[in-house]
Amino acid sequence: MSTTRTPGTADRPQVVVVMGVAGTGKTTIGPLVAEALGVPYAEGDDFHPPANVAKMSAGVPLDDADRAPWLDAIGRWAHDRAGLGGVVSSSALKRGYRDRLRAAAPGVVFLHLTGDRELIERRMAARTGHFMPTALLDSQFATLQPLQEDEAGVAVDVSGTPEEITARAVAALRRLAV
Template identity: 75%
Template sequence: MSTQRVIVVMGVAGTGKTTVGRLLAAALGVPYAEGDAFHPAANVAKMSAGTPLDDSDRGPWLDAIGEWIRNSGELRGGVIAASALKRAYRDRLRAAAPGVVFVHLTGERGLIEKRMADRRGHFMPTTLLDSQFATLEPLQEDEPGVVVDVSGSFEDVTERALAALRGLRIHEN
């Protein structure tokens, strides 16, 4: 895998996107960006109030992430954590920057819910987990990326992600 690629660590809330994303970026020696930082204040307020985002809320957020990938990430590679729950969202990111590769973090709902409940200082309440799972369209075979189970330590998850990425064959267009 080229270090010029940008990796989007995706999945529902509580899968460890931020932690695994930071660990992946460190292991690869590339910049890391937190997708939540690209949300407009109105999105954060909506989620903090327990209201799920809709596609119109996510549009500007996805465009901002796509711009980071295009302007910052593709020049030197990078890792960004972003839920990217729907195929259309991932397609939008790939339209902005075709070299994107996805790491879909997935796991048992009980584990994810526990991790969400245990974290502190995050605006996403556990009450939105149902809407996250309802919105999720898993990574498809024709999308460039890998699926990684989140059980075990974050270091274990990161090692599995790195191994899966090394085995990934990307077909350039």
């Protein structure tokens, strides 16, 4: 797990963006982190316009133009939660995407879920009812730019149970807030 510093205090709830490639568990870990922090959760996939969902369902990776309105919608949600706290999922794979989210909501903190490609592929293959096919995993890893030292956030490995991952994530986020 790596840690970078962030502005904020322990008594001011953070807005956390749970990021990572498809299959890292954003939809599983995000709500658990939100519950542990006592703040609401928003599913990032719900912010996608229908055209994006159709494109991904067809196995076509999104480009930056496709992602812009999605990131802007997530940014508005995060902005509206400033000072109140919240957790939202977003792949936020590129630094530029995270910069766009920070421009909308300057205090956001990133929780980067990381893991071994084989583990993530197995988890993706086992899930049902999701529009993101396993075939797009390589494009996700190719696009991924991990958190940099000047970005507020933590990276947490996704091996283990959801409860173990959540405990590590919440502990790391709480260390950032002091």
